[in-house]
Amino acid sequence: MITIDYYKNFQEKRMVIFGELVLRYWNGKLNSAEDLNELTEDIKKKFHFTDKDTSFIKDHIRLAMGLDPKGDINFTDELNLVRNSKEITKPIVAKIEGPCEYCDHSKCEENDDSKCKYDAHLYNKNKGPVIVNDKCLSCGNCVSSCDFGALADKIEFLPLIDLLKDDSTPVYATVAPAVIGQFGDHISLGQIRTALKILGFKDLIEVALFADILTIKEAYEFTHLVNSEKDFFLTSCCCPVWFNLTRKNYPNIYDHMSPSVSPMIASGRFLKKLYPNAKVVFIAPCIAKKSEIQEPELKGAIDYVINFRELDEVFKALNINLKELPGDDKDQASFGGRIYARTGGVSFSVKSVVNRLEPERLVKLKSKKADGVKSCKAVLDDLTNNRDIGGNFIEGMGCTGGCVGGPRTNIQMEKARDMVNEFGEDSLILTPFDNLNVMKILKEFDITSIDEIVENKEINKMLSRD
Structure with missing residues (x-):
């Protein structure tokens, strides 16, 4: 079992993932699923993640590309989706499986008796927050307060790079x-x-x-x-x-x-x-x-x-x-x-x-x-x-x-x-x-x-x- 230290302060680690994506895509070094796999392995080594966390890291790479998480260890057509993207689709805030089992849930529980401030996602003792998108206002409070990276918003910069060039x-x-x-x-x-x-x-x-x-x-x-x-x-x-x-x-x-x-x-x-x-x-x-x-x-x-x-x-x-x-x-x-x-x-x-x-x-x-x-x-x-x-x-x-x-x-x-x-x-x-x-x-x-x-x-x- 991994320790929770691997997940702590994931807000900062997430920006490192995004920064690496930007640098490689900008310089033409992301052209295939193999390139995305290489990035995944580099991130795992940098932050001492294990093979058990591969799906978690890949879903954060997908979100940093402006895509939906898939809970899948295999990259397929992600880069084509980015290149052909005209917009970022809802939901903006997504739940990623994995890290909640290592969290004490204190941040999830502190708002209004275990509920989102807007009653948008209800706290589940076993699986963490469950997003109800018709109620979610995308305020970002849950995302910014989740240290373990279980909740994250899509980043919209990668599809923009081709436009800027x-x-x-x-x-x-x-x-x-x-x-x-x-x-x-x-x-x-x-x-x-x-x-x-x-x-x-x-x-x-x-x-x-x-x-x-x-x-x-x-x-x-x-x-x-x-x-x-x-x-x-x-x-x-x-x-x-x-x-x-x-x-x-x-x-x-x-x-x-x-x-x-x-x-x-x-x-x-x-x-x-x-x-x-x-x-x-x-x-x-x-x-x-x-x-x-x-x-x-x-x-x-x-x-x-x-x-x-x-x-x-x-x-x-x-x-x-x-x-x-x-x-x-x-x-x-x-x-x-x-x-x-x-x-x-x-x-x-x-x-x-x-x-x-x-x-x-x-x-x-x-x-x-x-x-x-x-x-x-x-x-x-x-x-x-x-x-x-x-x-x-x-x-x-x-x-x-x-x-x-x-x-x-x-x-x-x-x-x-x-x-x-x-x-x-x-x-x-x-x-x-x-x-x-x-x-x-x-x-x-x-x-x-x-x-x-x-x-x-x-x-x-x-x-x-x-």
């Missing part, structure tokens, strides 16, 4: 506002842009720019829908965990949810309208965004999602040292758009526009902010039971601290929050209303006034769920 296909990277500081204290967004261009990306676009556009839309919605002390409005921006938690479990409250898409989805829709042949990749702090792009009403906007931790491993594997790169800096987003990354950022941004639209408004925007699942549930329960929550604009984020506390970030939440605030303050654009980049985009659609964001059918469709 194809000069005929422009690939744009849109980055979440939480990106600042994730690759080093003094690494600028301009240096990250340069690094992504080295990889083959056409350009880096701040998703905060599209947060600015959505802020204006939601501000208009608020002024039209909240006109008495009893009215309230839920923002749908940013967080798919918050959105799906409300949609699946609080149908009466969901009626008050904004129909807006997330800034990520908006970025993909706009870029593909402007550049019809383009592919768009979102750089994220979380796992839930991988699932969001697969929702039927949102599908096609974003092609792949890579998280901060995965991208950091890509840079390391390909020996891209961001500190040595020149910065290609651009001021694309406002202070308000950039602080979407932390709790309260959406509320601040929307309020700044509401106050600009209706400075004498009788019913003022009073925000109620919830971050972390317990806080989100508590607010939704209070609203369901008609309790006064002290606000009429409700902002929810599934992670503590907001996106800066996501399960696939590289630095601590408090540090990330402070860096996002500083990055926001560095912007020369205070509010979304002052962002001339917004008007540059809108002019491409023959819009000359910000008011037309709501009135224009084409723009409104791109900013809304079907």
